[in-house]
Amino acid sequence: MRMVFRWFGEGNDTVSLEQIRQIPGVEGIVWALHDCLAGEEWPMDRIMNVRDQALRAGLHTEVVESVNVHEDIKLGLPTRDLYIEKYVRTIEKLAQVGVKVICYNFMPVFDWVRTDLHKRMDDGSTALFYEKVKTTDTDPSELVKSIMNNSDLSMPGWEPERLAHLTALFESYRDVTEEDLWRNLGYFLDAIIPVAERCGIQMAIHPDDPPWPIFGLPRIMTSQANLRRFLQLHDSPANGITLCSGSLGANPSNDIIAMIHEFAERIPFTHIRNVRVYDNGDFIETSHRAQDGTVDITGIVKAYHNVNFAGYCRPDHGRHIWDEECRPGYGLYDRALGIMYLWGAWDTLERTKQQSEKRNLS
Known part of the structure; x- marks a missing residue:
């Protein structure tokens, strides 16, 4: 397991590269050019600038x-080929600086949905919270205003430039079905996966967050069966999954441990985080400790260890603790604690394995 840490860039993150470098076992950053809008080709000079910043700090990209x-x-509009061409050129550029995995998603309009960015917990910390009724009885534009007014830092997936056209976007999806979305995803994969294969890059789709339709919009990366169907769309090692325990874990019927065992060879990147799911469908993000949430985090780490997982892992979201002022879900302290919890579980499994091998040799 190779530990990495998401970084939003100089001037756009409260966490520095120097701080990330001090977290035990972290070898690289998970990054992007967050001010590049969807459909833009990434400039090579800016790609190299991030790469060089990270290298100076002793981290890879x-x-x-x-x-x-x-x-x-x-x-699936006629203009899609133009945007796919730009996407392909970005893949080719990223390969030139040593990028091995590109995470992306295929969620319409919203990349993720929460209804409260700072829900107070019993211990005084705050965390990202999802209140189900607010996604069924609330105008999505009102939710967007509420969310955007509660964060001073940019939030990927909620870019103001995109959400300014929210009404038009919803109208565009009025007659789009899940099967339409599957066909359009297949078309996209047919165009980019051969390029990824040639470039030595693994594309890794992120599950929908949360894993069910929101505001009437179709969503398809939601379950084990659908992830299986996705991998069959283009049966290539370059076509993989970013398996996110927090996104999929918001639906208690999802068996994430079973997914790890079934899809092990097609998971180049994993997000490990915990959520507590309530009977009414609400959920809140918790610490990584298994007992604090509904997701079996220690069981998930054990599953990855059992399949000899050698891909990249990041702790994903954290709570806001110790009065840290940070991007919602992306502070330093709780994510660093999460990494140490994950390493503790992993190292225990490694030590147990080594001791067993010694006994078998004696």
Whole structure:
């Protein structure tokens, strides 16, 4: 398991590269050019600038999250080929600086949905919270205003430039079905996976967050069966999954441990985080400790260890603790604690394995 840490860039993150470098076992950053809109080709000089900053701090830039997919591709519009060409050129550029994995998603309009960015927990910390009724009885534009007014830092997936056209986007998806979305995803994969194969890059789709339809928009990366169907769309090692325990874990019927065992060879990148799911469908993000949430984090780490997982891992979201002022979900302290919890579980499994091998040899 290779530990990495998401970084939003100089001037756009409260966490520095120097601080990331001090977290035990972290070898690289997960990055992107976050001010590049979906559909834009990334400039080579800016790609190299991030690579050089990370190298000076002793970190690699082998994982990108995300190269966003333009809505015209998801909608299957005639203009999609233009945006796919730009996407392909970005893949080729990233390969030139040593990128190995590109995370992306195929969620219409919203990359992720929460209804409260700072829900207070019993211990005084705050965390990202999802209140189900607010996604069924609330105008999505009102939710967007509420979210955007509660964060001073940019939030990938909620770019103001994109959400300014929210009404038009919803209208565009009015007659789009899940099967339409599957066909458009297949078209996209047929165009980019051969390029990824040639460049030595693994594309890794992120599950929908949360894993069910939101505001009537179709969503398809939601379950084990759908992830299996996705991998069959283009049966190539370059076509993989970013398996996110927090996104998929918001639906208690998802068996993430079973997914790890089934898809092990097609998971180049994993997000490990915990959520507590309530009976009414609400959920809140918790510490990584298994007992604090609904997701079996220690069981997930054990599953990865059992399949000899050698891909990239990041702790994903954290709570806001110790009065840290940070991007919602992306502070230093709780994510660093999460890494140490994951390493503790992993190292225990490694030590147990080594001791067993010694006994078998004696």
